[in-house]
Amino acid sequence: MTWTAPMTAVFGAVYTAAQFNTYVRDNLNECAPAKASMIGSYFTTSDDNRVEERKVTQAVIDQQDSFNSASYIDPNGSSTGNSPIAGPAVTVETGSVAFVAVGGRIGGDATGGDSVKMSWSCSGASSISATDTWAAGLVKLGQYSFAYCNRGYLATGLNPGQNTFTAKYAVSGGTGFASYRTLLVMPF
Amino acid sequence: MTAISGAVYTAAQFNTFIRDNLNETLPGLATVSGNYFVTTGTHHLAERSISQDTISVQNGFDSTSYDNPDLAGLAGEAITPGPTVTLFTGTTALVVVGARIGGGSTSTQSVKMSWEVSGDSSISAIDEWACGCVGFGGSTTFAYDSRAFLCTTLTQGINTFTAKYAVSSTPGYASARSLLVMPF
Numbered sequence: 001m002t003w004t005a006p007m008t009a010v011f012g013a014v015y016t017a018a019q020f021n022t023y024v025r026d027n028l029n030e031c032a033p034a035k036a037s038m039i040g041s042y043f044t045t046s047d048d049n050r051v052e053e054r055k056v057t058q059a060v061i062d063q064q065d066s067f068n069s070a071s072y073i074d075p076n077g078s079s080t081g082n083s084p085i086a087g088p089a090v091t092v093e094t095g096s097v098a099f100v101a102v103g104g105r106i107g108g109d110a111t112g113g114d115s116v117k118m119s120w121s122c123s124g125a126s127s128i129s130a131t132d133t134w135a136a137g138l139v140k141l142g143q144y145s146f147a148y149c150n151r152g153y154l155a156t157g158l159n160p161g162q163n164t165f166t167a168k169y170a171v172s173g174g175t176g177f178a179s180y181r182t183l184l185v186m187p188f
Numbered sequence: 189m190t191a192i193s194g195a196v197y198t199a200a201q202f203n204t205f206i207r208d209n210l211n212e213t214l215p216g217l218a219t220v221s222g223n224y225f226v227t228t229g230t231h232h233l234a235e236r237s238i239s240q241d242t243i244s245v246q247n248g249f250d251s252t253s254y255d256n257p258d259l260a261g262l263a264g265e266a267i268t269p270g271p272t273v274t275l276f277t278g279t280t281a282l283v284v285v286g287a288r289i290g291g292g293s294t295s296t297q298s299v300k301m302s303w304e305v306s307g308d309s310s311i312s313a314i315d316e317w318a319c320g321c322v323g324f325g326g327s328t329t330f331a332y333d334s335r336a337f338l339c340t341t342l343t344q345g346i347n348t349f350t351a352k353y354a355v356s357s358t359p360g361y362a363s364a365r366s367l368l369v370m371p372f
Contacts, residue, residue, distance in 0.1 A: 003216070006206065006207040006210045006211060006216075007207065008207060009198075009200075009202035009203050010199055012199075013199070015197075015202070023207075023210075027210050027213075027215070027216075028210075030215040031210075031213045031214060031215060032214050042224065043214055044222065045218040045219065045220060045222065045223040045224065045235060046218075047218070047220075048218060048219055048220065049215045049216065049218050050218055051214040051215050051218050095221055095222050096221060097222040099238065099368070113328070115330075117332055132332070132364055133242070133244065133364050133366075134364075134366075135288075135332045135364075136332050136333060136334070137331070137332040138329070138330065138331050138332065139288070139290065139328070139329055139330035139331070139332075140326070140328045140329045140330070141324060141325070141329055147331055149331060149334075150333070151332060151333065152284040152334045153240070153286065153366055153368070154240035154368050156240070188222045188223070
């Protein structure tokens with residue numbers, strides 16, 4: 001169903017059932033109340049005269065895990081005795097733009113000269129690798145230094161559809177740690 | 189209008205209560221992909237667009253009051269002020285600045301990135317909405333960080349948000365700089 005510019009009624013002309021269905025019923029079905037299906041969602045534009053319901057979504061992992069790769073990866077170790085937990089990850093329906101925020105308690109690299117970073121990648125309808133450009137973290141603060149930090153960034157150029165955003169981690173050397181990890185996506 | 193059984197439903201009533209009201213709904217107002225709607229008054233909505241500007245190169249700055257970068261990066265990168273975003277806002281906007289920021293060589297000093305507003309509003313950059321680091325301990329220490337702040341004192345109209353930088357003593361540095369504005 002698509003929006004059709006509402007007709008202008010003319011005095012004396014017959015107002016047909018077909019006109020009602022096109023200009024009133026179908027247009028009402030394109031409006032926000034007709035499309036609303038979730039509590040806490042909001043509406044964005046997806047084209048000229050077209051809106052879509054979107055929902056901001058967040059995933060959280062409290063467990064502290066570690067990572068020792070210079071390229072962005074899932075955590076590959078844990079000081080807790082548990083298996084490392086990948087993510088957090090969020091799958092949402094997006095348009096071409098989404099606000100993405102990652103954050104955590106990040107640091108702990110025993111090699112004082114290294115960086116410890118948390119970024120995100122995107123898979124599904126889009127394919128975007130994690131980079132420093134939208135990372136949170138710290139550089140060269142030492143073994144006992146952590147930052148409670150985050151990074152908010154506008155992801156543009158997404159392919160509209162189901163996109164999965166996943167936190168990824170990297171160090172420049174040694175081993176870094178992250179806990180209280182969050183990833184939030186607000187799609188447009 | 190409330191329709192009444194047996195009463196004539198006129199063309200003028202259709203045009204006022206159906207056509208004109210439909211044209212004030214979200215699909216009636218929507219123009220391009222990726223925007224969203226805010227309220228601008230009783231029974232009135234407006235389309236808004238979130239916008240971001242980024243500058244990847246590292247620049248330095250040595251002013252204790254907020255200013256544009258005035259030093260090349262540690263690898264000699266050319267000085268590039270900003271990022272800067274110009275857009276239409278109501279009286280409120282969510283503003284997020286972020287960067288890889290630090291590098292002050294005095295161990296107790298601060299290195300900060302904030303933002304100012306010009307255009308229809310005039311708001312100076314201050315620490316209240318800055319991101320950055322304090323006392324990180326040397327010229328090689330940095331934070332990858334951002335700061336989100338809801339600016340509620342804008343004058344509605346065309347407003348320009350520009351990142352500004354400050355230190356408490358020796359030069360600081362910032363790269364991977366971003367400034368995002370979500371107007372309401």
